[in-house]
Amino acid sequence: MSRLLYQSFLQHISLSEEDFQHILRHFHPRTIKKKTLFLREGMTTTTIAFILKGTVRAYYLSDAGIEQVNQLALEQHWIGDLYAFLKSEPARQYIEALEDTEILAVNGHDLEQLYDAYPQLERYFRILFQNAYIHTQQRLNASLHVPAIERYRQLIERNPAIGLRVPLIHIASYLGITPESLSRIRKQLAQV
Amino acid sequence: MSRLLYQSFLQHISLSEEDFQHILRHFHPRTIKKKTLFLREGMTTTTIAFILKGTVRAYYLSDAGIEQVNQLALEQHWIGDLYAFLKSEPARQYIEALEDTEILAVNGHDLEQLYDAYPQLERYFRILFQNAYIHTQQRLNASLHVPAIERYRQLIERNPAIGLRVPLIHIASYLGITPESLSRIRKQLAQV
DNA sequence: CGAAAATTTGACATGACTCAACTGGAGTGG
DNA sequence: CCACTCCAGTTGAGTCATGTCAAATTTTCG
Numbered sequence: 001m002s003r004l005l006y007q008s009f010l011q012h013i014s015l016s017e018e019d020f021q022h023i024l025r026h027f028h029p030r031t032i033k034k035k036t037l038f039l040r041e042g043m044t045t046t047t048i049a050f051i052l053k054g055t056v057r058a059y060y061l062s063d064a065g066i067e068q069v070n071q072l073a074l075e076q077h078w079i080g081d082l083y084a085f086l087k088s089e090p091a092r093q094y095i096e097a098l099e100d101t102e103i104l105a106v107n108g109h110d111l112e113q114l115y116d117a118y119p120q121l122e123r124y125f126r127i128l129f130q131n132a133y134i135h136t137q138q139r140l141n142a143s144l145h146v147p148a149i150e151r152y153r154q155l156i157e158r159n160p161a162i163g164l165r166v167p168l169i170h171i172a173s174y175l176g177i178t179p180e181s182l183s184r185i186r187k188q189l190a191q192v
Numbered sequence: 193m194s195r196l197l198y199q200s201f202l203q204h205i206s207l208s209e210e211d212f213q214h215i216l217r218h219f220h221p222r223t224i225k226k227k228t229l230f231l232r233e234g235m236t237t238t239t240i241a242f243i244l245k246g247t248v249r250a251y252y253l254s255d256a257g258i259e260q261v262n263q264l265a266l267e268q269h270w271i272g273d274l275y276a277f278l279k280s281e282p283a284r285q286y287i288e289a290l291e292d293t294e295i296l297a298v299n300g301h302d303l304e305q306l307y308d309a310y311p312q313l314e315r316y317f318r319i320l321f322q323n324a325y326i327h328t329q330q331r332l333n334a335s336l337h338v339p340a341i342e343r344y345r346q347l348i349e350r351n352p353a354i355g356l357r358v359p360l361i362h363i364a365s366y367l368g369i370t371p372e373s374l375s376r377i378r379k380q381l382a383q384v
Numbered sequence: 385c386g387a388a389a390a391t392t393t394g395a396c397a398t399g400a401c402t403c404a405a406c407t408g409g410a411g412t413g414g
Numbered sequence: 415c416c417a418c419t420c421c422a423g424t425t426g427a428g429t430c431a432t433g434t435c436a437a438a439t440t441t442t443c444g
Contacts, residue, residue: 068337070329082329132325133325133328134279136325140262141252145258149399168422169421169423175336176336177401180400183422184424186423340431359391360390361390361391370433370434371390372393372432372434373433375391375392
């Protein structure tokens with residue numbers, strides 16, 4: 001199962017099997033039951049995790065008490081409050097499993113030690129972080145200039161599994177629209 | 193004038209006057225006349241620059257030929273196509289001076305050499321980059337959940353100079369609304 | 385001064401929201 | 415295992431924010 005993590009590393013850096021096994025010792029397997037929280041606002045454990053199996057959503061709670069989903073993650077993606085992780089501040093996000101989910105978690109302190117021992121690993125995370133930045137830039141641009149129906153179409157096209165495994169209500173929040181609107185968008189797309 | 197750059201460094205790292213002077217040699221002063229481009233799509237010089245004086249906007253050109261402003265920068269901010277810079281790809285952005293602007297430019301190659309000599313400098317840029325990411329996250333969230341009038345109010349509150357020195361048409365594009373809408377928003381805010 | 389661009393204003397269209405009611409399926413407890 | 419509850423999803427009606435198109439006005443700049 002942890003093969004998935006090794007494969008993810010190999011996509012961006014080179015890493016021997018032996019080194020991987022050593023790194024893996026600092027990653028803690030954990031299961032998150034459906035509808036339970038992996039992270040909640042105010043928590044201070046600066047942990048990030050790699051998803052081996054399952055689905056997860058990350059969201060903020062607005063002042064008005066609205067859940068604002070900002071990430072939908074499936075297998076082979078990382079989750080965590082990057083803001084809190086980088087700034088070493090308490091978490092602002094909530095992260096909830098949408099299915100029974102298996103993850104490999106690592107905390108920031110261990111990670112920094114691993115950076116010293118395996119500089120490639122720091123490279124891996126820097127690339128991951130850069131990609132996250134670029135992805136956010138593109139989402140921002142799309143949110144300002146691309147209509148919701150098209151954003152939904154592209155999301156599903158790039159990641160069909162999200163359409164099948166994530167409840168509509170959370171996809172709507174991720175796209176920044178109401179569930180009613182997304183329901184109508186789906187109806188409209190189905191007709192064509 | 194280059195004092196501004198030194199001050200910016202000191203906000204995040206410690207750096208001796210002597211080291212700064214050495215670093216400064218790799219930064220090239222340049223003036224960009226109002227309404228001329230510092231960067232245009234397809235250019236390959238992976239350069240980023242620090243603004244000493246003036247105003248600048250960065251934008252993408254959509255398929256439909258619409259200019260989509262994604263950054264408005266005044267003194268003491270960095271400009272450049274971060275995406276192209278990080279990926280070493282040709283630029284996708286345009287960057288234009290809105291006033292006669294004085295910058296200090298550094299190219300990626302020199303910067304990497306400076307990283308080796310002054311590790312603090314790499315730290316400075318990593319922090320800068322992280323902040324850019326966080327800022328983009330917040331803008332994304334706001335674009336999805338905060339109405340345009342409120343986004344404008346907050347922008348002006350945080351940076352009053354933008355309201356005075358940047359033409360309405362570019363602020364509107366930055367906020368993702370039409371100039372007509374922003375004009376009405378201004379009228380509405382003025383009445384209160 | 386005069387042309388070109390930016391800004392404002394009006395009229396109308398449209399996409400998305402809110403509120404409300406209804407439907408159907410998943411999960412729960414007896 | 416069934417009946418019940420609850421909640422996600424759907425649908426309809428009315429409203430509002432923002433967009434589009436067009437024209438008038440103001441500002442900028444050669």
